[in-house]
Amino acid sequence: MMTVAAARALTDDDVCFVGIGLPSAACNLARVTHAPNIVLIYESGTIGARPSALPLSIGDPELCETALTTVSVPELFAYWLQGGRITVGFLGAAQVDRFGNINTTVIGPYAHPHARLPGAGGAPEIASHCQEVLVIVPHTRRAFVPRVDFVTSVGHATGGDARARLGLHTRGPTLVVTDLCLLRPDPETRELVVTGIHPGVRREEIAARTGWPVRFAAEVAETPPPQAHELAALRDLVARSAPAAPAP
Amino acid sequence: MDRPRRRRPRFLSLPDAIAAHVHDGDAVAMEGFTHLIPFAAGHEVIRQGRRDLTLYRMTPDLLYDQLIGMGCVRRLVFSWGGNPGVGSLHRFRDAVEHGWPRPLELEEHSHAGMAAAYAAGAAGLPCAVLRAYTGTDLPRVNPRIRFLTCPFTGEQLAAVPAIRPDVAIVHAQRADRAGNVLLEGIVGVQKEVVLAAARAVVTVEEVVDDLRPGGPNAVVLPAWTIDAIAVVPGGARPSYAHGYYRRDNAFYAAWDAIARDRETFLAWMRAHVLEARPPQVTGQTGTA
Numbered sequence: 018m019m020t021v022a023a024a025r026a027l028t029d030d031d032v033c034f035v036g037i038g039l040p041s042a043a044c045n046l047a048r049v050t051h052a053p054n055i056v057l058i059y060e061s062g063t064i065g066a067r068p069s070a071l072p073l074s075i076g077d078p079e080l081c082e083t084a085l086t087t088v089s090v091p092e093l094f095a096y097w098l099q100g101g102r103i104t105v106g107f108l109g110a111a112q113v114d115r116f117g118n119i120n121t122t123v124i125g126p127y128a129h130p131h132a133r134l135p136g137a138g139g140a141p142e143i144a145s146h147c148q149e150v151l152v153i154v155p156h157t158r159r160a161f162v163p164r165v166d167f168v169t170s171v172g173h174a175t176g177g178d179a180r181a182r183l184g185l186h187t188r189g190p191t192l193v194v195t196d197l198c199l200l201r202p203d204p205e206t207r208e209l210v211v212t213g214i215h216p217g218v219r220r221e222e223i224a225a226r227t228g229w230p231v232r233f234a235a236e237v238a239e240t241p242p243p244q245a246h247e248l249a250a251l252r253d254l255v256a257r258s259a260p261a262a263p264a265p
Numbered sequence: 266m267d268r269p270r271r272r273r274p275r276f277l278s279l280p281d282a283i284a285a286h287v288h289d290g291d292a293v294a295m296e297g298f299t300h301l302i303p304f305a306a307g308h309e310v311i312r313q314g315r316r317d318l319t320l321y322r323m324t325p326d327l328l329y330d331q332l333i334g335m336g337c338v339r340r341l342v343f344s345w346g347g348n349p350g351v352g353s354l355h356r357f358r359d360a361v362e363h364g365w366p367r368p369l370e371l372e373e374h375s376h377a378g379m380a381a382a383y384a385a386g387a388a389g390l391p392c393a394v395l396r397a398y399t400g401t402d403l404p405r406v407n408p409r410i411r412f413l414t415c416p417f418t419g420e421q422l423a424a425v426p427a428i429r430p431d432v433a434i435v436h437a438q439r440a441d442r443a444g445n446v447l448l449e450g451i452v453g454v455q456k457e458v459v460l461a462a463a464r465a466v467v468t469v470e471e472v473v474d475d476l477r478p479g480g481p482n483a484v485v486l487p488a489w490t491i492d493a494i495a496v497v498p499g500g501a502r503p504s505y506a507h508g509y510y511r512r513d514n515a516f517y518a519a520w521d522a523i524a525r526d527r528e529t530f531l532a533w534m535r536a537h538v539l540e541a542r543p544p545q546v547t548g549q550t551g552t553a
Binding site: 060062063073074075076077080088089090091093094098099122127130132133135136137138139140141142145146167168169170174183184 | 514
């Protein structure tokens with residue numbers, strides 16, 4: 018449900034900077050279902066990749082073989098991302114807080130972490146330069162924290178107009194997709210608010226698995242259940258995928 | 266006064282190339298963005314027992330996990346350290362979280378910052394200027410990320426020091442007999458790191474009479490940008506060489522269990538690196 022709901026947030030007109038794992042699964046599902054002309058860009062420099070299966074890594078050979086063009090990594094980050102030519106970035110997270118800030122660096126203090134995570138990669142500038150950002154993350158109390166231990170990639174910072182005051186003119190996180198629900202930033206405070214709930218999920222469950230007193234929008238929609246063709250396309254992608262590709 | 270001579274690469278065996286160009290305490294960058302990672306050369310660095318290295322790499326993955334776990338590394342400059350699509354690098358984590366086999370100093374960037382720093386190094390600039398790090402905690406933990414004001418617009422911009430390693434090591438598809446090197450497919454930051462480094466070692470799949478560039482985005486490194494070339498077929502495995510062999514995704518997945526435990530890791534390294542013979546080298550001499 019999470020991958021299907023995330024895929025639906027993408028359109029045929031998007032130029033999308035794809036993170037590996039769940040974001041890649043969602044982006045490719047969108048491409049093989051309702052958005053056949055979406056342009057997928059991986060940070061290895063492949064622009065317009067059309068893999069037949071889900072790649073294990075951002076640099077799998079099929080991404081390059083199916084791409085419109087492959088550019089160097091400095092060019093990708095300078096001309097394409099910093100240059101403002103990407104409409105949407107799609108990121109995963111280890112922690113996300115109530116203002117959509119993302120942590121993929123450390124759990125605990127930086128100098129003596131409880132857990133050392135992979136770090137930033139392309140995410141800080143994806144979060145600041147893409148016109149908007151989508152986040153996909155399984156809904157747990159460990160992931161949904163009031164304040165991230167480390168801001169790897171800025172969301173709406175401390176809320177309100179804080180993002181604009183940092184000099185960022187892109188929209189930042191506009192949607193967080195979880196296995197339970199959809200959250201969007203409140204137009205004023207920028208706090209993430211539940212705006213959609215997946216079929217069969219109760220509000221108490223969402224509240225129990227969120228590390229802050231989560232608010233629900235005045236109107237909360239029920240996510241339409243996955244359709245047969247969406248599930249078939251997703252199963253097909255996973256079946257063709259490399260060993261150990263994460264099961265979405 | 267003699268005019269300085271153009272550099273000419275020497276065709277060497279892999280052990281000789283590493284012995285000549287990688288010394289204890291050096292700053293070494295082994296690049297390859299998923300594609301063309303110089304595994305064979307890195308394993309030779311481990312076999313030769315180099316110590317106190319500062320390693321640069323945007324995406325330290327299995328090869329750097331191995332170098333860190335074998336105690337070769339004092340300091341790591343990087344932007345993303347993981348096993349892509351699989352999970353953590355356990356030897357990297359063990360070094361950071363528990364100081365085993367020795368503590369690891371970190372200098373941490375984003376991909377955008379590090380890619381720009383390589384490009385600045387290649388361009389002979391002292392630093393790279395870019396729009397980056399805004400609102401993040403990275404500048405708080407990395408004092409080498411700083412900010413300056415654009416003299417034309419007044420905008421606040423990030424600055425990171427150029428990367429100028431002592432030695433760059435990359436793997437490529439082929440060289441011609443003069444030592445010009447062709448790389449194609451995902452080209453990563455390999456051109457930049459070779460041009461940024463004081464010395465460059467390249468391993469290649471084969472030496473050919475004619476490079477036959479494969480496509481308009483193929484990267485050719487002229488011979489005079491390179492110090493040593495070693496012919497090492499399969500030198501990027503379990504990474505891959507576009508047009509030669511595929512990425513061994515199953516090994517990347519298997520590494521998770523191998524590296525999770527210190528003893529399992531050491532046993533694997535003994536069997537597959539320390540006691541392994543260096544990859545067969547053809548003794549190709551070329552004309553350089």
